[in-house]
Each structure stands twice: as structure tokens, then as C-alpha cells.
Amino acid sequence: MHYRTLGRTGLQVSEVGFGAWAIGGPSRLGSVEVGWGEVDDAMSLRAIQAAYDAGVTFFDTADAYGAGRSEVLLGKALKSKRDRVVIATKVGNRTTAAGEWVKDFSKQWIAEAIEASLTRLGTDYVDLYQLHSGTDTAQYRDETFEALNALKAAGKIRHFGVSVGLCAHGPWVIRNTEADTIQVVYNMLEREAEAELLSLAQERGVGVIARVPLASGFLSGKFTTDTRFAANDHRSRTYPPEKIRQMVGQVVKLGFLTEGKSKTLAQAAVQYCLSHPAVSVVIPGAKTPEQARANAAASDGVLLTAAEVARVRAVLAQG
Numbered sequence: 001m002h003y004r005t006l007g008r009t010g011l012q013v014s015e016v017g018f019g020a021w022a023i024g025g026p027s028r029l030g031s032v033e034v035g036w037g038e039v040d041d042a043m044s045l046r047a048i049q050a051a052y053d054a055g056v057t058f059f060d061t062a063d064a065y066g067a068g069r070s071e072v073l074l075g076k077a078l079k080s081k082r083d084r085v086v087i088a089t090k091v092g093n094r095t096t097a098a099g100e101w102v103k104d105f106s107k108q109w110i111a112e113a114i115e116a117s118l119t120r121l122g123t124d125y126v127d128l129y130q131l132h133s134g135t136d137t138a139q140y141r142d143e144t145f146e147a148l149n150a151l152k153a154a155g156k157i158r159h160f161g162v163s164v165g166l167c168a169h170g171p172w173v174i175r176n177t178e179a180d181t182i183q184v185v186y187n188m189l190e191r192e193a194e195a196e197l198l199s200l201a202q203e204r205g206v207g208v209i210a211r212v213p214l215a216s217g218f219l220s221g222k223f224t225t226d227t228r229f230a231a232n233d234h235r236s237r238t239y240p241p242e243k244i245r246q247m248v249g250q251v252v253k254l255g256f257l258t259e260g261k262s263k264t265l266a267q268a269a270v271q272y273c274l275s276h277p278a279v280s281v282v283i284p285g286a287k288t289p290e291q292a293r294a295n296a297a298a299s300d301g302v303l304l305t306a307a308e309v310a311r312v313r314a315v316l317a318q319g
Helices: 041-053 065-084 107-121 142-153 167-176 197-204 241-252 265-274 289-296 306-317
Strands: 003-005 012-014 058-060 086-091 093-095 101-103 126-132 157-163 181-185 207-211 279-283
Touching (some): 003 279, 012 279, 041 289, 065 107, 086 107, 157 207, 197 207, 265 289
Parallel strands (some): 086 126, 157 181, 207 279
């Protein structure tokens, strides 16, 4: 495993982290399914341990993942390793008493939510606290950052960042907030961050956390045009049949990345993200120990060459 500095935080993190969204299992915000289908908690705990054993030190979760289930699992698995890992969680999504999904970055909610997250994680601080996928830049208010700075002063969080919902919000966040890190969707099929966000983050010393590096599993190469997702998997909503056909068609063009090599397409996908110097850590998800070990193995010191990166962009640009 290789390690990088997480922007101006100074934190040293494994360049391949552990994305803990999937281990939260089925979950809803309001009436909307936001989980990844059924999971086995014992298997999830083994996956976290396998990641740690492979050198992973960065673990990313959120209070909304499984309505706290993901945080509980990470807390249990990492309790004896707390001083050797970096834990990042998020705030900003909740279901109201009326059953409505709302974005809430208010000072009051942040103060309440951090206490609940700390309890579930079994720790008295988190290394990185992130605002979770705002849908409008107007949601990032002065009181929001006052609340985060207060938590930092109290020692309950070490650093704070923003996990942007839309990549287009990223440059605004970097220019107009005190965020130490920015988390953004970035993978071979979704490369909007390359236009401005990544270079701007690097220029400003903002650490970049690349999420969904496997394009929700499509860049594993295991899906076909006939793939359908379970009703309690958010992909049943976010990937209708026509989108699945499009994604699979694009993935087929990337076979050259594994020809004559021992790496898998998923590992090549992680390495594509790591090939950009602005990226501090990539956070593929894992439900099993095998997946966790395979993800970690992408950090082998051999990134995609400039020619391979250029070819990826060229073949995908053909539509």
C-alpha cells in the first residue's frame, strides 16, 4: 500500500481507502431507497479487517448509510485500531417526522448529528467531518461553517470538508469555503472533475477524495446489458435499462487496460483515478474481504501510463 497526504490537513492516508456506503445495507431517506441491497454484518466486519490488514488506513462513511449501521460497523471493527486509522463521516441528510428527505446543514442539526455519529463510531473525535452532498450552493451557509469550526475547536473533529453532490459545485466550494477536502464522483466514465475541479483543488491545497471510482460497480466489468438490480438497491432507481446498456457499452471499450496484465479492470479503474496528481485517496466500496483485498491491491506502485490515460479518454469520447 502506498500513502499520500490529504491536502492541507497533513494527514497521511492510504491512497486506496474503504468506502463504507455499501455495508450500510438497504436504507431510505424519506421514501427514496439509498442503500445497496442486503448485506451480512459479519461479512462486512471481515471486509473492514481485510482492508486494514492490506494497509488501508482511510475509512469513509456517513450517518445516512444504513441509518447509522455503517458507522456502527466501522466503530466496532476499528475500535482497537483508532489511533492508526483516519475516519471520515458526513452530515446533512435526514428524514423529518413527516417522512420527508431534507438536506440540513443547520448549526443545530450539525451539533446533534456529530454526537450521534461519535456514539455510533465509538470514538470521541472524527478525523474528517464532511457536509454530505449539498444540492445547492446556497445550502452552505455561514452558520454551517461556524458550527464546524466550533466542533473543531472543541476537539470533536480534526478537519472538515465537503462531499459535493454535483461536480459543478466543487469549484465554488473550493473558492468560497474553508473546506480542507472535497469529495467528488470521479471515475473513467464520469470525468467532469478533470475540467476544473481537480486542478483548482491541487492549486489551493484541498485534498481530493475520489468516490464511486468503479462507477457503481460497472467498471468491475461484471455487468451485462441484462443486469438488473434489486428493489432495495438504489441502482434500481438510478440505472434504468437504457442507462445500463449505455454504461456496459462504454466499459467494453476499456478491455485494453487489462490485456496481457495481471490487474483486473476494477484495479485499473482505481489506478486511473490515482494517476491524477490532485487525488489524495480513492474510496471504492467493498462488501466482502475478497473485494477489500482486491481494491487495496490496486495500490501496487504502478499507475496507468500517460498513454493509457489518453487512450481511455479518446475511446470514451467517441460515444
